[in-house]
Amino acid sequence: MTRNRKRAFIENVRPLVDAGAYPLKREPGDSVKVIADIFRDGHQKVTAWVEYRPVDRKKWHKVPMTCTNPGMDLWETEFKVDQIGFYEYMIVAYCEEYGTWVFDTRKKVDANVDYSSDILEGMALAKNYRAWLNESDREYLKNMLQKAEKAGSDLQRWHILSHDRLVEMLAEHPDPASRVESETFKIRVDRKKARFASWYECFPRSCGFEPGKHGTFRDVIKRLPHIAEMGFDVLYFPPIHPVGFSKRKGPNNSLTCQPGDPGCPYSIGNHHGGHDAIEPALGTFEDFEALVEEAARYGIEIALDFAINCSPDHPYLKQHPEWFSRRPDGTIKFAENPPKKYEDIYPINFESHDYKEIWKEMRRIFLFWARKGVKIFRVDNPHTKPFAFWEWVIYEVQQKYPDVIFLSEAFTRPRVMKALAKLGFTQSYSYFTWRNEKAELTEYFSELTTPPESDYYRANLFANTPDIFPTFLHGGGQPAYKIRAVLATTLSSVYGIFQGFELCEGIPVPGKEEYLNSDKYEIRTRDWKAPGNIVDLITRLNQIRHEHPALQEYDNLQFYHSENDKILFYGKSLGDNHILVAVNLDPFIRHSSFVHVPLEKFGLTPEQGYQMHDLLTDRRYLWYGSKNYVELDPHSSPAHVFLLRK
């Protein structure tokens, strides 16, 4: 028995992630559309606003909602977010008494029935508003009421009382006692790079220029012009920390290593230090800071790997022996995924009684690197650590550094990957490397780029990684790399490649999607101008992405009909910027197809011609009507990336 004047009902608020349990994700400048069903009992009117604010501000902003479908009681509005961090918002609804009175009385005035009593009622109703109006509004109301009282007839009074300005003013200030609030919902606003970025992954030790010689941060600095020229703006390194000696792995993950073998960087820690130290062979903190600074000059941000793995030599083993699981014989358990063994890696036991200290130490590591200018972390295998830990540590780090981006490297079941994104990861890896056919690409990317998923999951499309050398690339030669490059750069606004992809290089471990002679276990050098490379294509694709805002959006992907199952046809639009892409998914054979342009979407009539400018080849085609012909030879150019011009 709590409510009396509170008669409005707010239902079915959307979009939400899990009914509001997790925040929507947006970037600065985005509009947040809010839709809800709002109504009250009876025939009286309601009025509604969205109230929102960055959580660290006191002041709520207010934006009116509009009833767009009265029969369905559908209300909507939108507001902009521009500040990085969390926003909160709620819907508030009120009873609109004066507006209801105007609506009802107008019917009587129009029907010419007696309304003298209604005029008196309306005046009494308006007087109530004095209690909550501000001074100037109250003064205006007072004048209007005085005018109405002095008026010579009820009809004159009606005209005064139904005057637009008065009605609007009172509508904007409904009775506060009738205020009903929805729950409060959250939005996480991440900087634009969360949505739009081009990642280049490399092992800094493989950035040397002399075969067999350990590359350094200084070598990476020398490579920056090349990476920047290709158009990348995030440079991501696997772990840069001291590599363990005990159980160190040799080339190709062999159990024995030779003197001089650098080991796997995921086996973190030795007497030089652990997660807050740098492998001496790479350089010093000074070198690292010089690299971060120099990269910034090229518009490139350094991203680090965050892998909660310890080598048997990690300082934690001595400092916190209780953080590790022990076998009954007293030895420490290495990582296993039976029957696979990872002898050089000791996982931290998050169920240790000391787990709160583990959480705090992990936070310390993140903050340590953030202070050194690292604001992007690719998190290794987050799905094998507690969800609650990630929820806590990401929140804690972003409280201090709101611009930190976390990329979840979880390749596992969909629910687990999605849960990590809901809990706070800014971006996520995806199944992209295993989606090659038209039907599966269409289904998967429709799901990824449409609510509810697009409201919390930003898929960073890696075309390859040190761990994944996709089967599609094994036998397809250069055309296969080109196809995947076009798909990665145009299906999502955020994507990445691992060094060597641009060289179309790679020999698979037989029967596996793994690289032979992987950078994970040895030092490699490459000829960055090796024949057969697709550096030019990648450079051009990155340019196109920078020049065309449609490609910088994540959730605007639309698939269009193409008649040949080997040709994928899709597009992205933002305002007047329309990019349409046709890709031959077959790296071996030329395919042609009629593709169907949704003319209406682009404001075109069937008679109107429009220019399709292939931004890859700079060729221009004049198309008419919806149905047009494309022919794509994978050996020359497996794709058109069209700019549509009316």
Next chain:
Amino acid sequence: MTRNRKRAFIENVRPLVDAGAYPLKREPGDSVKVIADIFRDGHQKVTAWVEYRPVDRKKWHKVPMTCTNPGMDLWETEFKVDQIGFYEYMIVAYCEEYGTWVFDTRKKVDANVDYSSDILEGMALAKNYRAWLNESDREYLKNMLQKAEKAGSDLQRWHILSHDRLVEMLAEHPDPASRVESETFKIRVDRKKARFASWYECFPRSCGFEPGKHGTFRDVIKRLPHIAEMGFDVLYFPPIHPVGFSKRKGPNNSLTCQPGDPGCPYSIGNHHGGHDAIEPALGTFEDFEALVEEAARYGIEIALDFAINCSPDHPYLKQHPEWFSRRPDGTIKFAENPPKKYEDIYPINFESHDYKEIWKEMRRIFLFWARKGVKIFRVDNPHTKPFAFWEWVIYEVQQKYPDVIFLSEAFTRPRVMKALAKLGFTQSYSYFTWRNEKAELTEYFSELTTPPESDYYRANLFANTPDIFPTFLHGGGQPAYKIRAVLATTLSSVYGIFQGFELCEGIPVPGKEEYLNSDKYEIRTRDWKAPGNIVDLITRLNQIRHEHPALQEYDNLQFYHSENDKILFYGKSLGDNHILVAVNLDPFIRHSSFVHVPLEKFGLTPEQGYQMHDLLTDRRYLWYGSKNYVELDPHSSPAHVFLLRK
């Protein structure tokens, strides 16, 4: 930093009404299916149960969930509800440590790698369980561990430790510290009549046998055999309270009434009393109680109207003048829906400062009649009173009388009708009277009988009401009544007619869906055997409903394909009971069509013959294959109601 061992994650519980904000509705004997996504980080196993109980019991029951799709982490189970009232349930999930150990170790045993350390680990793990096992389980575990210790080899130890009974027992008793609970969700269980009932509505004053003479409860008693014979089990009366004198309406809602005019029963209250009194012309409380008792003997329950309307003579006007809105001139406001006026009705103002007393008084009225044996209320215009009031009063009444059924008579916008159902109304009126064509019937009834709607909204299909004389019946003659009778009795498990429908009577107010000479404003008598009546059809339809459990379910409606748009083809199944209905929706012309029986659904092969027994005509047809022919002449029989027999 609260969770440590609590690593399971429970998401996306379904079905729910508005994410669990409102209860699911069920009836005794129903199975409640619960589905959720359940998983944890890492590759370790989880285990899950649903725990449920009637809210008034201490003991929780437990039913295990099964993972039906491991890749999608989909878990499900079901449990039965058998007690009227509220149930609550939640999902609980645990980490399944021992099961994970068995799973992992088995891989090593099978791969023939060394597992001696694992055996020791498994034994240590099992020992942990002693802390929470009961005595007999603990004893069994102890014996098994002793056997394992004494065993001669690791393989023997493995066989003991992986013994089914041990593994199952430990799986049933996971570590309580790892317990994770979902929110608690509610189910409202109403008695079967909430779902399956046949309502007959009549004005008792129109049940007299002498034209112009006010009928009485004693007259209604005389009509009981006839109503029972037709197969009705709820007899619903518009208000039976003293009818006001001031502003009393005459026949056809005229503003002037003649001496002897009985007035409109919705204008409630005079010097004889208000909502807890009986119109003297109908009889006494003794008569009413005799009627309730006699009806029960016929298997008929009396349902009353609950209309929060007061005539100007209602005792409340004197006792609680503050409950009514006054005009500026001091007079009390009558009901209006501008420019319509209801001069004989004063609505109660739920925004009165004394509103808590109004709520309590309304509760008192409901409980007053419940004590007199009335357990079904049809609530008049609930959508013009506060939602919060209904939520409160229905809960309060059902706390005292859990078997009370509330039917919401709200004909308004869909969101409002649905909100009332969510808030507590047991049943609701629907748009049935305005759905006549195949497409609109299919769309509307698919929505009504499918989740989410079927989880909280039970549509009671009235074929007509004192307020609604559907256009479809105006010119369609007897065939139109037959068509609507078949639809009402077979599309929903709960339906009703207003007296006279079985006589195919009615003259419309020109241009309106209203009855001329309506029982609402005058006393009427009828010849219950008038020629052209469809009493036999209605009797037969009610019999069929009683004999065939498929028609007693609400959410099992399925539409099937018929090639002619004038022939609607649908069915309801429960276990082996399959009813299929083909209705000619055109009351004027014979139509034929091929209809498509979904053979697979009935376990039939295309070669198999099956009998279609028309329960209306008792004719039997032998059908083969999916596609079969029907021909329906509205003048003889506009419908087949088939029992399918294999």
